[in-house]
Amino acid sequence: MSEIAPSAAAGMDDRTSWLAWKNLRPRVVPVLSILAFGLLWELVVLFAVINPVLLPPPSAVLARLFEMMGPGDGVAPSYLMLRHIGATMVALLGGFAIAALVSSAIGLMMGINRTAYEWLNPIISVFMVIPNIAVVPVIILWFGLGLHTVIIVVVMGACFPIIYTAAAGVQSCPKKMIWAAQTAGANKRQILFSVLIGATMPYLIAGHKLALGRAWRAVIAGEIFAATKYGVGFMIYDARTFLDSKAMFAGLIVVGLIGMTLERQIFGFIEKKTVVRWGVASSKNL
């Protein structure tokens, strides 16, 4: 990370500019890469004479995005995109929070209790590989359309990775670590809260990270089928009906940006405060 290896013969100016570039590179290159892709896209639409209804140029998509972000023209509801994003966030974070609480508890219990593990693990292994979108029709059949159905879809998507990693985390706790705690006089409750949860933390974080990625996919899929008025997924699907491809692409950009922010910023922060600080795992391993 902090590699300082310019040759002694190198001039001071060379050295500083080289170091400056080395530091900036990881931040500059991704931006350039995205800009280059956008430019290519724009040029392809422009010169390849593609029907802009099928593939609108990024300039038009961005213009539509800003229009949807703003107070609007009085015909469509104002701040339309923000309403969609808000609805999506409610379903995502609500579902994720429920999954995090319930699944962590189930996973820890499976890690501690061998019988619970033996009986639940086969069931979870099967459920975990069923693509989330496949259960959406069943959930609609049971619960109808609406926000609550989207939330259930999110919970279904997010819960299995958390259960799985929490159980694995508890089981990976070294026996001798528990012995050391027992010898110090810790009772079962103290071992659970002071030892097992701490030892499981890197696994829990990895599981939640994976789960949030799944929840994000689930919320968009759930909204496409089950939302009735607002939601980014709903908006993308709904815009198709009006051939509003600019809005569809604007939705995709929003989905990509939010997804990336959630994954990088939130978990980057949590990891920095925990596993990276403890030195038990680099963020790259998780």
Place this chain on the structure above:
Amino acid sequence: MSDATVTAPKIAARNIVKIYNHGTRNAVKAVDGLDLEVRQGEFVSLLGPSGCGKSTFLYMIGGFEKPTRGELLLDSQPIKGPGSNRGIVFQEYVLFPWQTVYRNIEFGLRVNKVPQQERAERIGKLVRMIGLQGFEDTYPATLSGGMQQRVALARALAYDPDILLMDEPFGALDAQTRSRMITDLIDIHQKTHKTTLFVTHSVQEALLLSDRVCLFSARPSKIKTIFEIDLPHPREITEDQFVAHERAIMESLEVEVSKTIALDKVEAG
């Protein structure tokens, strides 16, 4: 204090037998007829070939494993399970990586609900004793092996147990660190007078530290010979008496190691 309590051994093991997978076809007899008495304040090393059951015996005293047969007493009471009258240090340190040095040492005080004020005093004293002042807020992963093992020792001593159990504690350390740790452990033992059981592979380590060295036989093991090491500290490895002890123990150990290798071959083939 009556005469009985003075003379009663701190730890008494009588005819201990340990059979793994007892009652199945894979039953393995690890320990067979082990007898040992350890006095209050004594430093006793358990030495023997690999897999001879010396760690198993230590874990039985720790209360993590139960003898299949025999009587194992601590303060004349049968050992029922682990407890805070014992402290344990493992070869792999097993510190809590999510807690700072301070919090690790504090663990036993926290679970035993020792008041904050007293905790801070005791931990301050221990941190000075292990020479880790300034590292209180550091996380274990950034410390060297020797420093981690010092923290593990402090964690085991913090709640002031009667007995210190050490399972090859210096086995993973380099030679220089190990010799420093030995010197410091002698120092700590002379200050605290904890009854200490010390499992090791190293004859020199055992001789430098112990009042008595118990040599385990090849499995199924019992104690073959107990060597009384009546030499003053600090001991010199070049001293005539030290060398004489070392030679005697080495010869005896050699025989058991050969038997163990022969046993391993039979079991493997």
